[in-house]
Structures are given as structure tokens and as C-alpha cells.
Amino acid sequence: MLVLILALSVVLAACAGEPKTKTTTTGKSEGNDSEPGKEKVVLDFWTFWGSETRKPIIEKIIEDFNSSQDEIEVKHTYLPWGDIWTKALAAGAAGNPPDVIINDINTVAQRADKKQNTNLSEYINKEQGFEERFYPHLWSPMLHDGDAYALPFNTDTYMLFWNKEVFKEAGLDPEQPPKTWAELEEFARKIDKKNGNKYERIGFLPRHGAGHNLWMLNADGKSYWDYDANKPTINQPTDVETLEWIKDYESHYGQKVINSFTAEFGSETANPFIAGKIGMFINPGTFYTQIRDYGDGMEFGIAPMPEREAGSGNTTWGGGFVAEIPYGAKNPEASWEFLKYLTGPEAQEYWAVKNFDNVANIEGAEAAAQSSELTEEGRATYDATVDNLKNTVLTPNPIEAPDYTTLIDPEVEKALLGDQSPKDALDKAQKAVEKLIESNK
Template sequence: MKKIFYMGTLLFSVGLLAAGCGSSNTDSSDNESPDGKTTLDFWSFWGSGARQEVIEEIIADFNASQDEIEVKYSYQPWGDIWTKSLSAITAGNPPDVIVQDINSVAQRAEAQQATDLSEYVEDGFSDEFYPQLWETVEYEDKPYAVPFNTDTQVIFYNKQIFEEAGIGEEDLPQTWDELETVAHQLDVKSGDDFERIGFYPLWNLGADVWALNADDGVSWFDDQENVTIDTDNKVEALDWILEWQEYYGQDTINRLEAEFGSGVADPFISGLVAMRAQNINYYSSLMENAPEDFDFGVIQIPEKETGSGHWSWGGGFVLEVPQGAKNPEASYAFIKYLSTPEVQEKFGEKSFDIMANKTANENLVNNDNLDEKGQMIYQMADENFANTVITPVPLTAPDYNSLVNEQIDQILLGNKSAADGLADAQKAVEDLVEQNK
């Protein structure tokens, strides 16, 4: 079943996928190299670290594997890549392949900024991908992109802190009530001040994820693109978040947030927080920054109540051929290569992204180049993705997210009740949809 909505945490998830700076740019105006090969200009924002290294290695492997196509890699800075690609498409000189946001494929297809790939995609090709990912690349039942990588939200927990508190594996929280109980067992106070917090739901997860989790995996839109903001379960989810906020106090939350940093200052690594909701490839940061003896585990986001489902959210990226690319068939040949289980496994092994190809992720669970923790991460990713919802933006409401977030902010500031705020958001988004029909 297709679930459609947009998540505020997308910016955080894509931030983990977007790495720094790197390669020089090339011009795709000349589509043939001096030796007669078709030259493709491939744009992405992977410009430093493991992702840059592995994508450049993969491109070199592709170029050496055949003698008809030569791919050149062009790094484009995060935040610039999509505005630059739009300008290039308008000017008639687009890149040949580009990494794009998974949630907005339909917008680009409708605007004729992406190429219809249906004449190149073979029957059965879509079966190689997680179904909720493939659904995002279709517009009017035709594919305009191919899924590349994705993510899912989970909870990391500090095993040493759990052991010291006498909380064993059998006591790991599975429901919201259990999450509260365990979190408060892990709290440490000095007088009226918290020195450690067991868990706070809005650190790295948005209220929209908890609303989804509470409401059978449906967030602001259902699978028929009906607006489903003002529901009983979502009101309960916002009220539940307010209870956490009241328990710890806004002053405490603000004080601890001010101490948050990155790298070795990470509050999870430092022990400031015992459980932290995160994108699953947060493991990469732990490998880089945590001490060697730092021990952690990963659990699914607890369900609202037993049987309601461990629903989570994921974002991700796709490979597209921009409209006007000079040789779409060659572009698709490269995209297909990037989508093979072997190449996807190679990228995942270095990045700890969840790959779009199901077989690649299954292989990573037993990949001999990964240690026990790495294999555990992919085992959890594969299991969790069954409950992970991807959220393409409805064509009828491309700008609705700001309307929802405005009301959520009012709720969290105490200016509106959860019921009133979500009712107002429902009406505002319904009005937007009506205007765009």
C-alpha cells in the first residue's frame, strides 16, 4: 500500500547522506570523447569521505568494464546541485545522470525536467527494489528515475548505561509506555537538574514521525492522497510529546540541546543521553568518533501500543536522466550498472546507507568485509524497512509542509492544544489541495 506524505526530518536524513566537497566539474555539451566513446557527465553531491571514494571507484570500474561509454564525475555542492541542474536543463545542456531527492520525482516528471525511462526499463526490473521505493519513481505509471539508496529511523542505545541500570536485553522497550519507563530509569538528576536524560522523542525525530508511528504508518496524507492530519491517533501522539516536554522542562531541553555538538561532543557518545533516535547510518559517525570500547545496540522505534506497528520513516535518493540529456540510452546503461546487487553492495559496505536493491542489503547482512556490528546494522535495516514508509510529495500540495510545521510549532510552544493545532493544519492543507486541483 502506498503511503504519501512529507516528513520534516528529511533535511536531517539527507544531511547524513550529503558529504562535503571534492571533484571538479565537467561540461556535457560534447557527448563524444576523442576515442569515439559516448561521454556521460554524472552529477552528485558526494564530495568527500567514503561516499566520494566509493562512487569514484565504481565509476572507474564501469569505465573499465566496457569500451562504449566513458563516465565523468562532477561533484556539485549540496544545496546547489538541484538549482544548477534546473538551470542546465533550461539552457539545454543538462548532466546525463544526476542524483535526485526520492520524494520529488513526480514533481520533476510533471514539469518535464526528467526523462521517461519506460522504453529502457525491462520487465521485472522493478522487482529488484523495495516496493515502496519503486512507487516513488513512477509518474502516470511510468518510471522517471531508479531508486539508489534510502534510510530508516531507529533508536540507538548505550549498552553500558543500560547494564549499569540493570536493564537487560529482555527489557528493551517495545511500546511507548515501556519507552517512558526505561527512559526514566536511565535519567540522572542532581537536585532539580538533569545530568543525563534517558530519551527525548524530538531529538532527531520530528513530531511527524511519531504521528506516523501512532497512526498505522499513515501521516499527513493517506494512500489516496486524502489529508489525514487531524486524527485521534495523531492528536494522542502530539499530546504524548507534550508530556515528555513537560516532564523534563523546556529549560532543561534547551540547556542540553545547547551542549549538543558533533564528533566527540555527540551527546550519545558522551553519555548525556542514553537512547538516541537516528537514521541507521548514524553507525558511520559512531565508527569515526566513538571510543573503541563504546558499546551500543539498535532497536526499532517502539510501537504506540502492542500490535500497532513499529512504523518508521525513510528518505533517500534516486538516479535520473534529466530532460534533454543527449543519450538517454547510454545514461540508463550506467544507471542500470549502479543498480546491480554487486555495485549496490559495494556502495553500502562503505557508506552504511540502506541500498535500494533488496538483494544487496540481504548480502550485506553476511558481508565478510563488515564486522559484527556492521552486519547487525544491516540486519536491523532489512527488518526495519518492512515498516518504513517513504513519503513522496503530493502533486496537489507541494508546499503543504510549512503549513503543518507552523501548527506543530504552535502546539509545542503551548500556544495551541494538539487537537486545535492539528484541526487548523487539516483545514489549511485541505484548502491548499483544493486550490491546486
């Protein structure tokens, strides 16, 4: 019996010396390698970044955060674009949401209104001048009833690209892009190249690379929604004039020609701009990576969108993504610490340089524009996109009518096809959205 007691004592002593285990947010138990007696908080971070390019970048940021301290461990969960937010809602309803998630920048207030994300004001208020770390136009969509419910992560900005070699061939100064819509049209006509009745090259097409709504925004700096008055402003005179301009512009070529060019639009070498089949192109600044990788030394320029007329402004649009703490997350304090790192200058600069992606943190963005990891051409292009953020606005989905643009697009398409006038199209869209708002009440 004495031998048995001694043996049990040895076993118990050995067990007492083993590291304690902990239950993670995913229900798994792990050993504790932080300071003695203190368990790490394990966070589950959901993203849709699973590509060969982006997955290693986000996982390196996570690794750097995990190495920077010994209290929190972040684990990455990749879910496909079509699944991530549906599964997040289901997980939240089941009481087991992810700890941090990447989400759409234009729908933060909608999720806040439905109590799907966490109010961050108590954490932000402890950080002096916190919101000043981000571009102002990216901070305002974070707010719902005056409080922030997310932190901006990345964004983009639509700009004009032009082919300098094509400009030279057309007798245009390759260093001087068009400044106004009138110049844009003038330059395009000079770049147009026909062989008989067939266009071998087109100067520019307004809706390729950009949609009609971008031109409405560019025209007077206003979108289809007045955010101050909180109401739709779809059929304003400037919008009608803009739609008439697009219609007249496209009628010069005809729908058959435009459709044939549309069929050729794709990615990489299939892009007509890279192939030299169109001289000017509106796209986010990140389009540079396609030129870099597939343009075979193409000479190009990048500039703000032309103004409707001199002095009307170079307003353009951007989208992007945010980092959020889903409502009901088990460790919001730890999640906040990771959010701060994820949107801080070090992580933001790394993401920007490796992805050639515009980021929300001002210090991180400006550092990326000077990074020695980019080529001279890359630095100049990235710097142009950073500078263009001052012209960029976002169009968050209004809570009163989150899908209101789906009522506008069909009417606009009918106008461009000649089935109704631009004014009738926008008048109908205005009434349809007003009816939707009323029904949503």
C-alpha cells in the same frame, strides 16, 4: 612541385592513421579508444558527493563501469548540495542537461509532472522483473501516472539505539529494549539521573534525533497525507493523541532542560548519546558510523522503533536519493545502461559497505550485510537496518501541495509550547493545507 606533392601525401596519410576525435556531451573533443570506427558515448554524471569519504567511492563505481565495457564513458561532475539542482534546471532550460543526476527520492513525481526527468518505462519494459530488484517501498515513489521516472539508489531507516552500559546502571536488562511507548517512558524514568535540580542524564527525548511527524507515522502507520485518497489527514484522532503524548512527555522535563540538551546535540563526540548523557536515541541506522568512530568501544543496541501499543506496528520513516536521466538528455539509451549498473547489485553492495549506507537493490543490500569487510558488530548492525526496511515507509511530496508540511510545523510548535491545544493545532493545519490545495488548483 613533385617533391611538394609527395610531402603533402605523407602528411595526409599520417592524418588518416590518427584516431578520430569526438565531441563529448560537455563539448570537448577526445580520442576514440573503443573498437575501430566506433566512438564512445561520453556521459556527464552530476552528484553532490564531493567529500573525502564519498567522492572516491562514487568515482570507483564510475571507473568500474567504464572498465566493464568499451561503448560508454562516464565522467563525474561534483556540485555542492545547494547548487546542483538549481544548476541542473538551468542547464535543462538551456538545452544541455546532464546525462545522469542524483536527486531527491521524495520529489520524483513532481519533476515528472514538470517534465524535468525522463520516462523510463520503455527501457524497464525490456527488463524482465526489473522492479522486483528493489524494495517495494522504494519503488512506488519512482512512479508518476504508472510509469517510473527514476531508479532508487540509497535510503535510510530510523531506529532505536540504546546504551547498554546505562541500562545496566539503571537496573534494566541491557539486551531488552522497550517494545512500546509505555515501556519507553518507563525505561527513561529509570535512566534519568539528577544532581539536585540538574539532570546529568536523561533517559529519552522524543524529538531529539526524530521529529514529531515520525511519531505520528509510528502511531498508526499513516502519514499526514493519504496517498490512496490523495488528500491531507492531519487532524486524525490518533495524530491528536500522539501530539498530546509528546507534549505531556516533554512537560515532565520542562522546556529549559530540553533546550539545554538541544544545545549539546551535534555530531561526533558532541552527541549526548555517545557522551552517555542520554540513554536512548532515535536516528537512522547509519548513526552507527558515529558510534563506531567516536564511541570508544561503547556497548549499544539497535532495534525497531517501539510500537505505540502492542500490535500497532513498528512503522518508521526513511528518505533517500534516486538516479535520474534529466529530460532532454542527449543519449538516454547510454544513460540507461549506466543507471542499471549504478543501481545493480555490484555497485550497490560496494556503496553500502564503503559508506555503511542502506541501498535500494535487495541483492546488493543482503550481500553487504554479510560482507567480510565489515566487523562482526558492523554486520549485525547493518543486518538490523536491512531487516527494518520492512517497517519503513516513505512520504513523497504530493504534487497538489509539495510544501504542505511547512504549514503544519508552526502550529505543532505552538501546541508544544502550550500556546494552543494539540487538537486546535492540527485542526488549523488541516484547514491551512486544504486551502493551499484549493489555491494550487
